Amino acid sequence: MTIQSPNHAATFAPQLRVAEDTAMIRAAAQVTRDLAAARPAIYWADFLGSALLGYTGLALAMTASGWLAVLAGVVAVLALYRAGLFTHEIAHLRPGAVPGFRTAWNFIIGVPLLVPSFMYENVHSIHHTRIRYGTAEDPEYLPLALMKPWTVPMFAIVAVLAPIALLLRFGILAPLSLVIPPLRRMLVARYSSLSINPEFRRRAPEGAFARHWAIWETAASLWAMTLLALVVTGVVPLREFAIALAVVSAVTVLNQVRTLVAHLWENDGEQLTVTGQYLDSVNVPPPGLLPALWAPVGLRYHALHHLLPGVPYHALGEAHRRIQAAVPADSPYHVASYPGLTGLVVRLVRGGRRP
Structure with missing residues (x-):
């Protein structure tokens, strides 16, 4: 989903204009060399367990009533959110690292929730390109701290409509685009990526990735059309459909x-060093417990992930501990750690009010 980019002040945070801290980068790489291998058993157990819990909670939320339905809905949101975030791992996994995982994820989460992995693959990698991070070419970046104050709540609110937008994209626009070439070009360029930069335009896929895209877009479109038909004909009651939409909407808002x-x-669009990118990113390490819920699958170590994008999610906690012990007290590595969500949101909103 995207939001329009409002005018913002031409300011730039001086702390991001930093030279490369090669000592920090070297130390981080050296002490984590043995953590680079993905462990398939962890991926499968975590993902399948999260998906099973999420769909069980969703089924109970749709059929129960009262507090039981509410509690089941909360469980469904948190568990499906965790299962869905494995798309981030898929975007980084080396081919063959966890055999069959991408296919299983698409069958279990990507197609049912209408977010097949092609919408993130070959998009997220641009965000990690050193010369594109934070620039106008980065699909996953907007200078939110420099924008108008209303941008931050707007950014979260638009996510509420994501499930409806995805139903429209896959259930109606995708089939129509097969016979309307201009619509197809627009759909590929503007509505086929999980991005936040409204200026980002995606290129048409090629080769093996084009076949992968076609398979999962077709599957998602067939599912969306079937679901819409079942709701319109009354086979799926409107109440249950609305509950499912609310759960998926809550998942999207939480992710936003x-x-x-x-x-x-x-x-504000300048090319940064890796150190500058790290300082513009956020770790929320222990002892806080809540980040395990709102930033699961290793995303509580997002700054570290930008420093070492090849380290799998299950090894980031150990990597963080090792790097903390290996670098000196005045290393910029320590600067990117924050205590929790509230302070970060307040900082962002206050930043948005800067002249």
Whole structure:
């Protein structure tokens, strides 16, 4: 989903204009060399357990009533959110690292929730490109801290409509685009990526990735059309459909809130060093417990992830502990750690009010 980019002041955070701290980068790489391998058993157990819990909670929320339905809905949101965030791991996993995982994720989460992995693959990698991070070419960056004060709540609120937008994209626009070439070009360029930069335009897929895209877009479109038909004909009651939409909407909003605090969003289009990117990103390490819920699957270590994007999610906690012990007290590595969500949101909103 995207939001329009309002006018903002031409300011730039000085702390991001830093030279490369090669000592920090070297130390981080050296002490984490043995953590780079993904462990398939962890991926499968975590993902399948989260998906099972999420769908069980969703079924109970749709059929129960009262506090039981509410509690089941909360469980469904948190568990499906966790299962969904494995798309981030898929975007980083080396081919063959966890055999069959991408296919299973698409069958279990990507198609049912209408967010197949092609919408994130080959998009998220641009965000990690050193010369594109934080620039106008970055699909996952907006200088939110430099924008108008209303931008931050607007950024979260638009996520409420994401499930409806996805139903429209896959259930109606995708089939129509097969016979309307201009619509197809627009759909590929503007509505086929999980991005926040409204200026980002995606290129048409090629080769093996084009086949992968076609398979999962077709599957998602068939599912969306079937679901809409079942609701229109009354086979799926409107109440249950509305509950499912509310759960998926809550998942999207939660992810959007997490995105709000994944970075400081203080770069105004300049190319940054890796150290500058790290300082514009956020770790929320222990002892806080809540980040395990709102930033699961390793995303509580988002700054570290930008420093070492090849380290799998299950190893980031250990990597953080090792790097903390290896670098001196005045290392910029310590600067990117924050205590929790509230302070980060307040900082972002206050930043948005800067002249």
